[in-house]
Amino acid sequence: MEYTEIMVRYGELSTKGKNRKDFIARLGGNIRKSLRSFENVEVHPNRDRTHVVLNGTDSSKVINRLKKVFGIQNFSPMLKVEKTMEAVQKAALEMMQEQLKPGMTFKINTRRSDKDFSINTDTMNRELGGFILDHFPENDVKMKNPDITLRVEIRSNGIFLTSAVINGAGGLPVGTAGKGMMMLSGGIDSPVAGYLGMKRGVEMEMVHFFSPPYTSEQALAKAKELSGKLAAYAGSVQFIQVPFAEIQETIKENCPEGYLMTIQRRMMLRLVVELAKKRGGLAIFNGESLGQVASQTMESMLAINDVTNMPIIRPVVSMDKNEIIDIAKDIDTYDLSIMPFEDCCTIFAPPSPKTRPDLEKTRYYEQRIDVEGLLNRALAGVEITNIHAEEQFMNQDEEVFAELL
Amino acid sequence: MIYFDNSATTKVDDTVLDTYQKVSEKIWGNPSSLHAMGETSFNLLEQSRKQIADLLSVKPHEIFFTSGGTEGDNWVIKGTAMEKRAYGKHLITTSVEHPAVKNSMEQLAQLGFDITYLPVDSEGRINVQDLKDAIRPDTILVSIMAINNEIGTIQPLLEAAEVLKEYPKIHFHIDAVQGIGKGIQTAIMNDRVDFVTFSGHKFHAPRGIGFIYSREGRRIAPLLTGGGQEKNLRSGTENLPAIAGMAKALRLLLDEEDQKVAQQAAVKERIYNHVTAFEKVVPFSKLESGFAPHILCFAIKGVRGETIVHAFESHGIYISTTSACSSKKQQASSTLTAMHIDTTISTSAVRVSLDSANTLQEADEFNKVFDQLYQEFSKINKNS
Numbered sequence: 110m111e112y113t114e115i116m117v118r119y120g121e122l123s124t125k126g127k128n129r130k131d132f133i134a135r136l137g138g139n140i141r142k143s144l145r146s147f148e149n150v151e152v153h154p155n156r157d158r159t160h161v162v163l164n165g166t167d168s169s170k171v172i173n174r175l176k177k178v179f180g181i182q183n184f185s186p187m188l189k190v191e192k193t194m195e196a197v198q199k200a201a202l203e204m205m206q207e208q209l210k211p212g213m214t215f216k217i218n219t220r221r222s223d224k225d226f227s228i229n230t231d232t233m234n235r236e237l238g239g240f241i242l243d244h245f246p247e248n249d250v251k252m253k254n255p256d257i258t259l260r261v262e263i264r265s266n267g268i269f270l271t272s273a274v275i276n277g278a279g280g281l282p283v284g285t286a287g288k289g290m291m292m293l294s295g296g297i298d299s300p301v302a303g304y305l306g307m308k309r310g311v312e313m314e315m316v317h318f319f320s321p322p323y324t325s326e327q328a329l330a331k332a333k334e335l336s337g338k339l340a341a342y343a344g345s346v347q348f349i350q351v352p353f354a355e356i357q358e359t360i361k362e363n364c365p366e367g368y369l370m371t372i373q374r375r376m377m378l379r380l381v382v383e384l385a386k387k388r389g390g391l392a393i394f395n396g397e398s399l400g401q402v403a404s405q406t407m408e409s410m411l412a413i414n415d416v417t418n419m420p421i422i423r424p425v426v427s428m429d430k431n432e433i434i435d436i437a438k439d440i441d442t443y444d445l446s447i448m449p450f451e452d453c454c455t456i457f458a459p460p461s462p463k464t465r466p467d468l469e470k471t472r473y474y475e476q477r478i479d480v481e482g483l484l485n486r487a488l489a490g491v492e493i494t495n496i497h498a499e500e501q502f503m504n505q506d507e508e509v510f511a512e513l514l
Numbered sequence: 515m516i517y518f519d520n521s522a523t524t525k526v527d528d529t530v531l532d533t534y535q536k537v538s539e540k541i542w543g544n545p546s547s548l549h550a551m552g553e554t555s556f557n558l559l560e561q562s563r564k565q566i567a568d569l570l571s572v573k574p575h576e577i578f579f580t581s582g583g584t585e586g587d588n589w590v591i592k593g594t595a596m597e598k599r600a601y602g603k604h605l606i607t608t609s610v611e612h613p614a615v616k617n618s619m620e621q622l623a624q625l626g627f628d629i630t631y632l633p634v635d636s637e638g639r640i641n642v643q644d645l646k647d648a649i650r651p652d653t654i655l656v657s658i659m660a661i662n663n664e665i666g667t668i669q670p671l672l673e674a675a676e677v678l679k680e681y682p683k684i685h686f687h688i689d690a691v692q693g694i695g696k697g698i699q700t701a702i703m704n705d706r707v708d709f710v711t712f713s714g715h716k717f718h719a720p721r722g723i724g725f726i727y728s729r730e731g732r733r734i735a736p737l738l739t740g741g742g743q744e745k746n747l748r749s750g751t752e753n754l755p756a757i758a759g760m761a762k763a764l765r766l767l768l769d770e771e772d773q774k775v776a777q778q779a780a781v782k783e784r785i786y787n788h789v790t791a792f793e794k795v796v797p798f799s800k801l802e803s804g805f806a807p808h809i810l811c812f813a814i815k816g817v818r819g820e821t822i823v824h825a826f827e828s829h830g831i832y833i834s835t836t837s838a839c840s841s842k843k844q845q846a847s848s849t850l851t852a853m854h855i856d857t858t859i860s861t862s863a864v865r866v867s868l869d870s871a872n873t874l875q876e877a878d879e880f881n882k883v884f885d886q887l888y889q890e891f892s893k894i895n896k897n898s
Binding site: 327444503504505506507510511513514 | 533536537553554557558560561562565575758761762765
């Protein structure tokens, strides 16, 4: 079936009062961004719906992209036909041949905004319903909860038919909640936390700590590729890589084993806070889940959180690992996340980190290192990359291989 | 030379061989190695897997590489038996399967599993009602071939899938070794099938490589344990040159599949129409849609299949008795036996199996030689 346009319906933002206009504009922009690679597609955001005109573009590809745009409640692929009964019948028949299976029920639901059109809604419902019944004598019409509702919209510029409602990603348009800094390691939890933050409208910047030569280029590529997966929900994301080896070496050299992890985390947090201040971030997001590892006890959170009063949002804090994994599989980050490369959290991990670090002792041991100087040097080495949806980093040879295959 | 034995094996495509060689020379690291060489090999392995998955419209992690069709069949059948033996010991298959399926079943029977062989009709096709009747509470696997390798019958896969939708716990396996690239992909990769076996050398990839499709969420026990390759389900260092070659061969196979299928069907039709005009010829394959476009099996009464094969060979035309596997054992075709064809006729059967590279000119040449041989055979089969 070659659809001509897709009608997008909004979710929660319909209820947002005077912010509504901003929300719709932002959503329209996000839809445009996510469909940027389709040259012929036009996006027309209106008060109640956004119309995506396909102009010959493959609807299934556009649908796959739209499924990832937050702020969309659902959408319907539509077929535009000439304003004659014959054209409506022909298209309706084609759609039903594809969808109406033996035993299924259907109804016709017509809306007419073009009152000049000679056939009114009741007549259209009755006549088109009868026409379909003639061709599908095995199927019945049912008014309440039919299996298929064929919607016919009579507008001034044509008649539009649709019979499918596809669920969108829900949530709020990315960007409407402001900017957040995501601490992205490369594990399973942080991409999920990033996704959940984006779902509530946060424009997320990915902050990744890397420690060459202790961590490999592959670990960095993996974090970038994960960012590409998340970028699918926002069009593109900023990836900020922060060199962390000197800090880790210094802490390892000067602080007791049990406090290595706590102090490392405090340094990371300080760096992210600095980046947020510079870049207009309003909050910090991470993938901490309570009780999962040593750094994720409430005592640890207290000792780490001590360095800032900027809000730290932990979207997966109360989730079980299995719940997190389910989402990771849904958003296609799981397979990447489980690739076994050392990241900066696993190297220098002491055999038995303190699960209940003492705040005063943490502060005391931390005095042994030059916090200010270390932070400045790390920030001076920051590199920022703009990463597009589904951009690939793990397999640099993809095009060479494509020749072989 | 005219090669009409493509169901036995196919010639490796030149460009596939080129890929095989380049990968062997340049990308020979072990995909499991941590260093960059290993990483490059790993990436090529996964890109090959993705290409195959995309061509079949499935997910990359649903594709597992094997050494070929025999391993695939063995793995799915015995792997299901091992994995699900606690739930039941009954397996269902057809009476016309390839020995890789049949003998795996036989082996399980010796271990105490119960096997039902579905009968076939005069066209070599199972009846879906028989399948329905055979299903028991302890049934764990239904294994059906897509296209019969001896006479080309297409089994009613979609109807079987419909039946099995009511039994979601039963593993449904399709042996598609002869089925891929023959215009029935939607029936093979249907929405109920759990496992599908493929073999590379039947579509111009090298020997010793194949793959199975294994639906997400379905589990079979590994047969080959070891270093944990293929998600710990099929150990053994990956045969990367052959895998990359196979990914390419599959792409080439499915490119313009409709046209290629039509080409093979046209060649088959030309031979079929010619040979069936002769009195002593008994065709087992038909031209209708329930038969594969590339397999034509027929007998010449009173002449042993072997004799016919060698007679054609002396004219540079390569065909086979019903299957390459059984041809040296001097047995009657198991498919024809299952169809209750008398052995005096089934031992006279030969198989012509085509490929998209075969032409109508070759068909004409075959027909010309056929006329001559038929004349010569009349000395020995006058009274048959």
